[in-house]
Amino acid sequence: MHPNRGFRKAEDQQNIRFAHQRSFGILAVNADNGPLMAHIPFLLSKDGKHLEAHLVRSNPILKLINGGVDAVLAVSGPDSYVSPDWYGIDNQVPTWNYVAVHLRGKLVKLPSDKLPDHLQRLSDNFEKLLAPKPVWRIDKMETDIFNKMLRMIIPIHLEVTSIDGTWKLGQNKPDEVRISAAKEMADNGIGLEFMQLAGLMKNPPC
Numbered sequence: 001m002h003p004n005r006g007f008r009k010a011e012d013q014q015n016i017r018f019a020h021q022r023s024f025g026i027l028a029v030n031a032d033n034g035p036l037m038a039h040i041p042f043l044l045s046k047d048g049k050h051l052e053a054h055l056v057r058s059n060p061i062l063k064l065i066n067g068g069v070d071a072v073l074a075v076s077g078p079d080s081y082v083s084p085d086w087y088g089i090d091n092q093v094p095t096w097n098y099v100a101v102h103l104r105g106k107l108v109k110l111p112s113d114k115l116p117d118h119l120q121r122l123s124d125n126f127e128k129l130l131a132p133k134p135v136w137r138i139d140k141m142e143t144d145i146f147n148k149m150l151r152m153i154i155p156i157h158l159e160v161t162s163i164d165g166t167w168k169l170g171q172n173k174p175d176e177v178r179i180s181a182a183k184e185m186a187d188n189g190i191g192l193e194f195m196q197l198a199g200l201m202k203n204p205p206c
Helices: 012-023 060-064 110-130 143-149 175-188 194-202
Strands: 024-030 033-043 049-057 071-082 094-109 151-166
Touching: 012 071, 012 094, 012 151, 024 060, 033 049, 033 060, 049 071, 049 110, 049 194, 071 194, 094 194, 110 143, 110 151, 151 194, 175 194
Parallel strands: none
Antiparallel strands: 024 033, 024 071, 049 151, 071 094, 094 151
């Protein structure tokens, strides 16, 4: 997380809503030879205390989970390069604005019989965004094929103990300077979802 407290004023519920909306992040745990990471979709509870996901059975992270292991899941949002020229004032330097939320806690395995319900709720979470398309259901698959696929993955659960968010949106600049940069970003941004980021820069968390 960025050390500037001015970028970390978002309340837990705002960070939770952001993570829930993204529902995709990088899971990281420490191993003997260095950190291990996995890019995974996930479901986060409304109160932000519980996160469920799954890993392919061959993922080395699973070997570390026996009995539980400390883990962090990093959720990235919109980001963009910010040119010093966009501020409209002198003596500025280039930077990169972004939104990110880190969820930390204890990672454990779940029983395999939790998988079907988890997978259906996970797909429902994304399928509802495709409306009016009918929601895909597990029962559209042949049972034997589905059961074979189930054997390839393991459900996991993260008991979230801390939530940290960085909303680096130029809050360290005067309002008119930050808004000027936001307007330029909307037209010339370089990054991921820079239009959304430009909107957030106009109304950053207080």
